[in-house]
Amino acid sequence: MDRLRFDLNFIFRILLTFNATSLLVIIFLVQKSYTVAYFLPSLHWLDQFPNAASYILYLTIPILFTALSLHLSSALGRDEFKLGQVDSIEHANNSFLPSYLGYFFVALSVSNWETLFFVYGVLFIFTFRSQALYFNPLFLLFGYEFYNITTTSKASIFVISREKYKTPSDVVIAKACRINNYTFIERD
Amino acid sequence: MDHVLVKVKKLRKKPIFKLISDHTLFTGVDVDPAACVPYNPDHNLDEECWFKVEQFARQTYCSELITSNLDVKDYENLPRDKFPDISYICALQGDDLYFQKVTPSLFLSRKTLIFGEVAKVEEDRLRLVVNAQPDAVYISAADVLVFKSLATISSIFPGIDELYKEATQEEVTQFLQEPFIALQNDFNTDKVSKPNRKRIALAMATLAALPEQDKEGMLSYIDGYCGDSLKFNQDSGMFDISTDNELKLLIYGIEQRFYTTQFGQEKRLANSVQALG
Numbered sequence: 001m002d003r004l005r006f007d008l009n010f011i012f013r014i015l016l017t018f019n020a021t022s023l024l025v026i027i028f029l030v031q032k033s034y035t036v037a038y039f040l041p042s043l044h045w046l047d048q049f050p051n052a053a054s055y056i057l058y059l060t061i062p063i064l065f066t067a068l069s070l071h072l073s074s075a076l077g078r079d080e081f082k083l084g085q086v087d088s089i090e091h092a093n094n095s096f097l098p099s100y101l102g103y104f105f106v107a108l109s110v111s112n113w114e115t116l117f118f119v120y121g122v123l124f125i126f127t128f129r130s131q132a133l134y135f136n137p138l139f140l141l142f143g144y145e146f147y148n149i150t151t152t153s154k155a156s157i158f159v160i161s162r163e164k165y166k167t168p169s170d171v172v173i174a175k176a177c178r179i180n181n182y183t184f185i186e187r188d
Numbered sequence: 189m190d191h192v193l194v195k196v197k198k199l200r201k202k203p204i205f206k207l208i209s210d211h212t213l214f215t216g217v218d219v220d221p222a223a224c225v226p227y228n229p230d231h232n233l234d235e236e237c238w239f240k241v242e243q244f245a246r247q248t249y250c251s252e253l254i255t256s257n258l259d260v261k262d263y264e265n266l267p268r269d270k271f272p273d274i275s276y277i278c279a280l281q282g283d284d285l286y287f288q289k290v291t292p293s294l295f296l297s298r299k300t301l302i303f304g305e306v307a308k309v310e311e312d313r314l315r316l317v318v319n320a321q322p323d324a325v326y327i328s329a330a331d332v333l334v335f336k337s338l339a340t341i342s343s344i345f346p347g348i349d350e351l352y353k354e355a356t357q358e359e360v361t362q363f364l365q366e367p368f369i370a371l372q373n374d375f376n377t378d379k380v381s382k383p384n385r386k387r388i389a390l391a392m393a394t395l396a397a398l399p400e401q402d403k404e405g406m407l408s409y410i411d412g413y414c415g416d417s418l419k420f421n422q423d424s425g426m427f428d429i430s431t432d433n434e435l436k437l438l439i440y441g442i443e444q445r446f447y448t449t450q451f452g453q454e455k456r457l458a459n460s461v462q463a464l465g
Contacts, residue, residue, distance in 0.1 A: 078209040079261050080189045155262050174189070175210075181264040 008075055012179070015069045017128040020136040022062040023100070024123060027107035028116050030055050066138040073177050074187045081173040085151055089168050092146040092158070096137045144185075147171075161186035191260045191280040193253065194290075195344075197273045204253070204278075205266035213279040214286045214322050221332040225462060227351050229338070229386045232460040238325075238334035241351070245331050249347035253278055253285060254326055271314060276344045279322070283329060286322040287344050294319075355388040363388050364429075366395070368407055369438070370421065372430035381432045387439045394442055410441030413455060 035054035037046040106123075110116045139146070139160060147159045149171065160179075163186065165171050176184040192207040224240035225231055233239065244250055258280065266274075272295060279286040296315045302308045324335035324344065335341050342349045355363065361377045363369075380388070398406065410427070411420040418437045419428040429435050440446065445458045 077206070077265060078189065079191075079206075080209075081261070085259050085261075151259055151261060152257065153259050153262050155259075157261060178265065184261070 008072070009077075012069060012072055012076065013128060015065060015072070016136065016179070017124055019062045019066045019069060019138055021103070021120065021123050021127050022065075024103045024107045024120055025116065026055070026058045026062075027104060028110050029058060031108055063138055063141065066136065066142065070139075070142060070185075073179065073185050076177040076179060076185075079176045079178050079184060081171050081176060083169065083172050086149055086168040086171040087152045087154070088150045089165055089171060090148040091165075092148045093140065095146065095148075100137060156182070158183045159186065160184070162188075190282070193260065193263060193278045193280065194266055194274045195276050195278070196266070196270050197275045199270075199273075202264070204263055205270065206260055206263040207266050207277070209260065212281055213277070213318055214281065214288075215320075216281065217286070217322065217325050217334075219325065219327070219334050221327055221330040221334065224332070224334050227338065228390070229352050229354070230383075230390055230460075231462070233336060238336060239338070240335075241333045241348075243331055244326060244333040247348075249345045249350070251278075251345055254328075271316070274316065277316075277318070285326040285328070287324040287326070287341065288319055288322050289340050289344055290316065353386065353389040354382070355385045355392065359392065360385060360388055363392055368403075368426050370424070370426040370428050372428045375430050375435075379432060380435065384432055384435055384439065387436065387443075391439045391442045398442075406442065406444075409444070409446070410438065413446035413457075414438075414441065 033051060035046075035049075035051050036057060037043070037049070037054070040046060103123075106119060110119055143162050144160050145162070145164065147161065147165055149157050149159050151157065159171075159173075159176070160183070161173070163170075163173075173184075173186050175188075176186050178184055189210055190212045191209045192211065192213050194205055194207045196203050196205060219238050221240055221242075224238045225233065227239040227241060231239070241247065245254055260280065274290045276290055277286075277288045279288075294317045296317060297312045299312055300310045300315075302310055321336075323337070324333055324341045326333050333345075338349065338352055342352075357377060360380050364371060364377060364380075404425070407420070407425060407427075410418065414420075414437050418434050418441075420426075421428065427434070427438055429438060440457060440459075443461075445461065446455065447458065448455050
């Protein structure tokens with residue numbers, strides 16, 4: 001009974017996993033030229049739209065979900081960063097690139113729906129179980145930056161924030177929401 | 189921002205977790221460390237008073253939560269299944285740390301009615317009751333730990349019970365062999381109660397510090413106050429001890445707990461004392 005109860009953190013992690021992995025499905029659809037018209041053949045008026053319109057529509061889904069997850073994140077548990085608690089800071093906006101290139105190549109070589117479901121399922125589970133849910137470049141669209149931070153007690157944590165931090169002493173955050181034990185997102 | 193950390197039982201590695209942040213659990217305890225009583229097992233605490241241990245961070249039984257430079261981000265969120273295993277709560281409020289021991293009786297799992305806009309029934313969710321007052325408070329500015337009961341906090345600060353002094357069987361036997369004690373009616377070591385064992389531990393130190401020439405004066409002082417309740421044998425210079433209560437009076441005498449009021453000349457007994465100045 002207890003397990004079924006509403007657990008915001010669990011839903012939030014599912015949402016983040018979906019956002020981070022959805023690009024694989026989109027690239028598959030684009031590569032196969034599966035437009036909206038392909039899925040809804042009975043609606044003939046859809047044929048007049050260019051393929052690009054469908055692709056943009058696909059892309060808006062994870063963007064909307066990312067906006068939703070950002071909105072939900074303010075309900076997560078709070079933490080704070082006080083002056084002097086940060087030992088070093090490293091800008092990590094580029095760190096999503098290697099894993100995303102991986103998604104691209106995998107998606108391009110997926111040949112049919114069966115393979116897609118299997119590959120996506122495996123990827124989803126591993127992304128969900130790993131602590132890498134935050135590797136979602138869509139956050140960049142919302143003006144967020146990624147930082148690798150080492151605290152004075154030598155704990156390495158990942159911080160997502162709209163602020164532009166350069167030096168460890170810049171990092172003073174009154175309200176940081178804890179996505180998981182290694183990932184924090186700064187909220188206004 | 190205030191944080192609440194918890195210690196979990198049965199975990200050897202990393203037993204401390206973060207429970208919640210941005211919530212103030214306890215109403216602030218405003219104690220002046222100077223007005224607190226240094227811990228003494230025989231002291232009867234006034235209701236508003238607290239015991240204190242000074243220079244707490246330097247004591248061997250101090251918690252790592254106090255000695256380490258506490259950064260809540262270093263602690264993981266408490267997993268749901270560990271909730272019933274909480275052994276104590278540590279609330280970081282301002283610069284001070286508030287501790288509450290968690291006993292099984294503090295966990296409630298009952299159907300409850302909650303009144304909000306309309307009344308709502310909560311099924312048997314597990315709840316942990318937060319006491320109105322913490323069991324111990326560490327005041328970091330003064331480096332002082334204040335508490336009410338040593339027995340309660342001894343599981344939070346393992347080793348702190350070294351402050352608790354109770355005479356061992358040998359020490360009690362040794363005390364009862366003092367030249368001014370004559371045991372009567374088969375009174376022996378086994379019949380000495382627990383509170384008296386605590387008092388004996390302290391009285392032995394007082395006796396050891398008492399100059400030899402004052403010992404006789406001490407006996408007549410005790411005799412002068414106790415009169416009929418404690419029989420003094422002038423010839424042998426011994427008190428007849430046949431009950432635990434007589435032993436208590438004798439120990440009170442050794443600790444000079446008897447006094448006469450300056451105005452009114454009433455004879456009194458102080459069952460708890462505090463050194464002034």
